[in-house]
Structures are given as C-alpha cells and as structure tokens.
Amino acid sequence: MTAFSEAEAGPAPLPVPALRAALLAWFDRAGRDLPWRRGPEGGRDPYRAWVAEVLLQQTQVARGLGYYDRFLTAFPTVQALAAAPIDDVLKAWEGCGYYARARNLHRAAGLVAAQGFPTTYAGWLALPGVGPYTAAALSSFTLNAPCAVNDGNVRRVLARLRAQAVPTPAWVQAQADTLLDPARPGAWNEAVMDLGATVCIPKAPRCAQCPVSAWCAARATGQPAAYPAPKVRAAVQEVQAAALLIGDAAHAYLERREGALLGGLMGLPTEALRPGEAATSALVRLCDRLGAQPGHLLGQVRHGMTHRQVTLHVYAAQAELPRQDTGRAALSRLDQKALALVGSRQAGLFPVE
DNA sequence: AACGCGGGGCT
C-alpha cells in the first residue's frame, strides 16, 4: 500500500467517535460564553436564539453582541416584535447591514405570534429569513434535533479537515451530516463554529491549539491556510448619485428607499448619474421630480459597500416638503455620512467657498 | 448555479 499516494488512495476514513469526543471536550472547556447560549443545551429559548441567528447572518459575533442586547431590550418578546412598527425595527437594525433580515424577521414575528414557534426543521425553514443554516441551527439549539449546520466556519473547518480546496455546499453538508454528534447536536454545531471562529481561522490557523489537528489533512500538507481556496468575487461597481439636503442635518426631507439596496431605510432623495452624466444634470432631474430649487454643492461623500463604491454629490435645495427628525429615522451609513458632511460645515471644519 | 445584498474587522 505504500506505493499509493493519498490522492490515489483517497482520504483515510476519520475515526468519527474519537474526533467527536475530542472536539466536544475542547468545546466544553474552551467554547465561547455568549449571551444567546443561556438555557439548557438543546432547549434554548426560541425567540432569543432566533434573533441571534438572524443577527449573525454574515455578521461577526463581536459586532452582533451590541445589536443583540439592544434589540432584545427594544423587543423583549416575539409578541412585542410583531406589534412594533417596521420603522422601529429598522431603527434597531440601523448600521448592521443586510436590512432584508430585519424586514423578514419582523414579518416572520407576525406569523409566530399568531401560530407559535416552529417545532420542526421544516417549520423553521418555512419562516421568511430562515434558510437551511438558520433552520438547522435553531432546530438543534431549541429542539435538540440532529441537524448539522453549514456556515462559513463549518465550510472552512471541514475543507481543512479533508484538504478539500473547493468544497461545494453539497459536499460540506454531507460531511457535516456524517460528523454531527447525534447525542449533542446543538453543542456539536456550536463546537465546530467556535473552532472555526477562534482556532481554525481564515489566515494563520492556530493548529497547535486545535483539538482535532491530529486528523487534519490540510495540516498534513503543511499549508492549512490554503484550504479552502479563496472564492472568486464580483468586482466592486462604481456608482455615483446626486442627493438633496432640504433642511438641515437634524431635520431634513427624507425618502423611503425601495428595492433591494437599503430597501426600507430612509435617506436623502437621490438620482443616480447615468453613464457619462454630470452630477449637475442629475441634480436637475432630482429637483424637477421634487419641485425643488437647487442650491450649492455641499460636498461629496464616498462610501464603500461590499459590492459598490458610491460617490454621493450632496446639494442643498429649497422646497416646501415635510422634514423629519433625522435622528429618529433609520438611515444607512451612507446617509449618515452625507448628514455629517453638513454638520461638519456648520462646525466650521470646512472652508466656505 | 449565480447574483445582490452592508458594514466593519483583520491581515
């Protein structure tokens, strides 16, 4: 058998019981202490667990902590969330990104308040904003169901364990299903995610601290960080728009954003620049639409989002339109920057032309 | 299967 390389012979089977025991022992000793982990293993409070899972979708734990406490204070029960205006929910979510999560959570809260919490994986999956990951997580955490999660941590940990450079979602799920400890599904899921978040990290993994390094194929190659291979990402799109400030930084005319991008949030009225178009031309369209008189350029704001690099040309304008308290509205970081631009001018930080 | 969707932390 020594004539066959690992690649020709295929990966060696894992000693699954030993691996489970090692990782769970590590988790019981070194797992993270997080506020949404209160309550019995496999019997967590479904509302608190649900809020946490949605909040943590594509959001790092350190960042989610503050939002979690404030969200639960504002909406302590699913009934309170269901009864709250969507604007209040979005305000609590302000700055956290991916605002469809807040809209879906609010909509789903209405369903749960009427019919109760789901009691199966399929029941969780049927709620808006709950996909395969979240349904598996909540089924294991609140129902003690043997459902293996597949998130970014699991993908990286399992890709390394098996030295799989391009782990497809189906491959990851199959591996996760095989390894899941049916005796402690919730703890197992948390253990794999904790390992990925604190030891098996994207760059410079801490293999010396890893409880399963003895079985890790990526470590055996000497290049554990090479697994999984980086994903190819779409190029960032440059976008420009003209925006109007009617009023001042504290009280301004705001529009509700529609569509996928920042949908549901409030913001300064904007018109996107067409290819090759000058900002002043978009300004004219904007003022025509609102019946406003254009004023001078207040400044430009640059704002990077994952998929776009936005340049906002902010103009003052006059119009008879209602003004809102900008501090109470749910605004994107982009609009906050635009308003801060005006505040800075008033504070004398920029020269007046 | 591929794409769009925020914002910030880390390297």
Place this chain on the structure above:
DNA sequence: AGCCCAGCGTT
C-alpha cells in the same frame, strides 16, 4: 486593498 463574516431570497 483584499478577504471574510453563525446566509438568504431572487433569478
């Protein structure tokens, strides 16, 4: 300046 993050809904 990239890469990544307790993913999901739409196309």
